[in-house]
Amino acid sequence: MDDMRNLLEQIRQRLDDLNKAERKVAEIILQDPQQATGCSIAALAQAAGVSEPTVNRFCRTLNVSGYPALKLQLAQSLVGGAAYVSQAVEADDRPEAYVRKIFGSTIASLESTCKTLDPQLIDKAVDLLTQARQIHFFGLGASASVALDAQYKFFRFNLAVAAQSDVLMQRMLASVAHTGDLFVIISYTGRTRELVEVARLARGNGASVLGLTAADSPLARACTLSLNLPLREDTDIYMPMTSRIIQLAVLDVLAAGVTLRRGVDFRPHLRKIKESLAQTRYPADDDVAEE
Structure with missing residues (x-):
């Protein structure tokens, strides 16, 4: 596959090398490559909050002759059914290529999210989690398994925790929410x-709502606090991949924050849970006879 067909991959790989203004252009393109192919240079510059000369400099950084050529190469990058599985994969990729691309895309997404997360917002989210009377983790579709993973993590902190992926149950729980309840709503697009609607309903009843979602999305605006996660894959088109891994990593960060906030006196409780599992496993150095 020639370089023209790999323009989107080039942009992802070079994100960290771009200056602040050029990075804004890159992120707008990566958010919706299809839309970018139909934008004028003025429209793209406005969407990114930069000048038109900045867009032209971005083109030259990628060794593209100009904005019309950039749009052409973007369109060529979107050709092929494999794009609907992952933006990083091309239709004629061999296993060694798509293994490397999927892992590379995931690593790049995690690094990008790490740089954009606001530590002050993380601290406020940990406040909400540690002060909650009970916590509900809500997710739908690909985010449903993330919500369930959060339940497994956070019940260890001696909190009343539950995960729900059924819309009707989510709505009923929000309708009887009280002050002291926390609803953590996980949605890639928001x-x-x-x-x-569930977020608004819960807040209307006095509960707090923490969102793990896209900045300035309807869900982010409905939440008490939102941890804004970057949109690096279009899940309207592509199968969710890196977005799910980012959500899991952010929940690990929050779990670590709660652990540290509880302090050393809470460690015996965590150790007791771990020790309860000891009898369910074969010792690591034992040979298990075949049956």
């Missing part, structure tokens, strides 16, 4: 109508 545009799922049912989850936005």
Whole structure:
């Protein structure tokens, strides 16, 4: 596959090398490559909050002759059915290529998210989690398994924790929410109508709502606090991959924050849970006879 067909991959790989203004252009393109192919240079510059000369400099950084050529190469990058599995994969990739690309894309997404997360917002999110009377983790679709993983993590902190992926149950729980309840709503796009309505309903009843979602999305605006996660894959088109891994990593960060906030006196409780599992496993150095 020639370089023209790999423009999107080039942009992802060079994100950290771009200056602040050029990075804004790159992120707008990566958020919606299809839309970028139909934008004028003025429209793209406005969407990124930069000048038109900055867009032209971005083109030259990628060794592209100009904006019309950039749009052409973007369109060529989107050709092929494999794009609907992952933006990083091309239709004629061999196993060694798509293994490297999927892992590379995931690593790049994690690094990008790490740099954009606001430590002050993380600290406020940990406040909400440690002060909550009970916590509900909500997710739909690919985010449902993330919500369930959060339940497994956070019950260890001696909190009343539950995960729900059924829209009707989510709505009923939000309708009977109280002050002291925390609803953690996980949504990559933040545009799922049912989850936005649940967030509004819960807050209307006095509960706090923490969102793990896209900045300035309807869900982010409906939450008490939102941890804004970058949109690096279009899940309207592509199968969710890196987005799910980012959500899991952010929940690990929050779990670590709660652990540290509880302090050393809480460690015996965590150790007791771990020790309860000892009898369910074969010792690591034992040979197990075949049956």
